[in-house]
Amino acid sequence: xLGLAWLVGAATGATQPLRPWxxxxxxAHAGFPPFTRIxxxxxLDARLAASQQLVLLDFYADWCxxxxxxxxxxxxxxxxxxxxxxxxxxxxxxxxxxxxxxxLLKRFGLFGPPGIIVxxxxxxxxxxxxxxxxxxxxxxxLAALPSP
Numbered sequence: 001x002l003g004l005a006w007l008v009g010a011a012t013g014a015t016q017p018l019r020p021w022x023x024x025x026x027x028a029h030a031g032f033p034p035f036t037r038i039x040x041x042x043x044l045d046a047r048l049a050a051s052q053q054l055v056l057l058d059f060y061a062d063w064c065x066x067x068x069x070x071x072x073x074x075x076x077x078x079x080x081x082x083x084x085x086x087x088x089x090x091x092x093x094x095x096x097x098x099x100x101x102x103x104l105l106k107r108f109g110l111f112g113p114p115g116i117i118v119x120x121x122x123x124x125x126x127x128x129x130x131x132x133x134x135x136x137x138x139x140x141x142l143a144a145l146p147s148p
Contacts, residue, residue, distance in 0.1 A: 032075035033084045035091035040100035041107055047090055051121045054145065056087040059105065059113040061095040066114045066132040077135035083142035087118070118145060 035058055038044050048055055060067045074080055094101040094113060108117055110130070118127040127145055129138065 032081045033089055035089040038090050038092055041104050044090065044092070044104070045123070047088065048119060048121055048123050051088045053088050053121070054086065054126065054147070055119045055121070056084065056089050056142075057108075057117045057119060058089070058091045059108075059110060059115040059117075060091050060093050061113045062093075063095065064113045069132045070114060074133060074135045074138050077139065079139035080135050080142070083139050086142070086147070118142075 036047075038047060038057075044057065058070075075084065092101070092104050094105060105112065105115075108115065108125075108128075114131060116129040116133075117125055119125055127141065129141065133141070
């Protein structure tokens with residue numbers, strides 16, 4: 001039955017193994033503010049230069065189980081979602097592991113996802129979270145960060 005649910009879920013566009021029916025309702029990423037995808041360091045630098053807010057950069061990959069857990073459990077949590085509103089939310093999808101992805105990971109000293117880096121508009125790192133983080137812990141960490 002679980003295999004059939006995953007098969008139907010994959011056919012309808014669901015990307016989270018824990019929520020195979022999400023593709024039917026169009027709610028694969030519902031419940032938390034959307035992230036804007038970036039492709040490389042140049043795009044990140046441009047977004048930072050244009051920002052007046054703190055920037056939350058999420059390193060993500062389709063094959064990353066902890067990334068899927070963050071999307072399914074942590075980001076939709078009401079306390080986390082409320083905190084995410086304070087940030088410019090960017091996501092570096094490093095699924096394909098292209099050279100520009102490797103350079104972006106190297107820039108922040110990451111070996112791979114999941115990794116969440118909070119940056120000031122001038123590019124200074126304020127905070128880092130590596131690995132799955134439960135909603136209450138993540139919300140508390142975000143709430144402790146100052147405004148720029």
